[in-house]
Amino acid sequence: MNIDDIPRPTVKRLSLYLRQLKQLQKDRVKTISSRELARLLDTSDAQVRKDFAYFGAFGKRGVGYHVDELTWNISDIMQLNITRKVIIIGAGALGCALANYKEFKNKGFIISAIFDSDQSKEGLQCGKLRVENIKNMRKYLKSEEISIAIIAVPAGSAQDVADAVVEAGIKHVLSFSPVSINVPGTVQLRSVDLSLELEQLSFGM
Amino acid sequence: MNIDDIPRPTVKRLSLYLRQLKQLQKDRVKTISSRELARLLDTSDAQVRKDFAYFGAFGKRGVGYHVDELTWNISDIMQLNITRKVIIIGAGALGCALANYKEFKNKGFIISAIFDSDQSKEGLQCGKLRVENIKNMRKYLKSEEISIAIIAVPAGSAQDVADAVVEAGIKHVLSFSPVSINVPGTVQLRSVDLSLELEQLSFGM
DNA sequence: GGATGTGAATGCATTCACAGCA
């Protein structure tokens, strides 16, 4: 079964299912039906079953899905049983908050360094991390096996920073800058624009 | 023309168009074709034209779209020429960073108060804002005209906080907690799960 | 000529509905 044969919306929902399933594990729930899972995630039971069916038959007819088994299967599909290192560019308030965001570690993402182009910030502490000069980024990435970068710089420098990390070998970019960025097709880009989220929310989406 | 007659994906793209158009205004670009706008936003020219067409005929054949005019029209459709007040619940690193995020103000969102359930945080400063006890939230909302709340609390208390703000009359909730939350149908909910973003990114989405 | 606006065609995800199994 090839990942490309699976609808993208389905793949995106996998992490939502996984999050909910881990919650259910905490609550000592052993088994769950597609209907109940759908209710929790505000979707339809048919949707849930179809999504899981793409990856094989996980459920038991008349019973539902075994929570532990399903959790393990999805984690396996998403290759989430490993840890990955991540760098952050931009040591402003947002960058620092992200650098110390506990949930990242829980999901296997380790923030291994934070860089800033502002010379005067070099040496400052972001929680446990020391702010490094961005000029050292390239060398740092040569010595470490890191493919993910978080960009949390102002709009004006976002594209330049993106170009720089891509040039340094980064393959996945998560941008928090409020501009649209272009990267080569070989690089995965995901953009979270916080004010845009508010805008869309208040418009009713 | 009713908003409900317009495809949701189109409506979601409106803010992306708007963001790009404002960038173009800065760059003194007077006019732009659907093809060029599509290239900048990594979509298709047909998509751009169809999106705009839902709201009427904004373009000039043989020329393209007038940037200023289009910007104004979209802002008008999205009712973004007003400012809105927003409260934040959760004065952790993330909540504080959000409270001082400059881009919000640029888009017309004013963070008017930040609350936390931790008594010991009361009175601390988050940039220019004083952290208030969450017990005062209800009263505060009665005295102010506020319909938007940002939730930046740990997973465990997210649902409780959501219930509380909804009960206090909030109509739009932007949650940064890594759990799925349920709200009444009358309330708009949008969820940004930062680790989930990383997860999906590293999985290739 | 050049780019918009738009019906028609296409592609795809969701929903339906039910056979099949515990």
Add this chain to the structure above:
DNA sequence: TGCTGTGAATGCATTCACATCC
């Protein structure tokens, strides 16, 4: 009986292709 798994039907957004207009 209860719930999964799945082909078929539906619904909808995207893409195509071209008539239309500056």
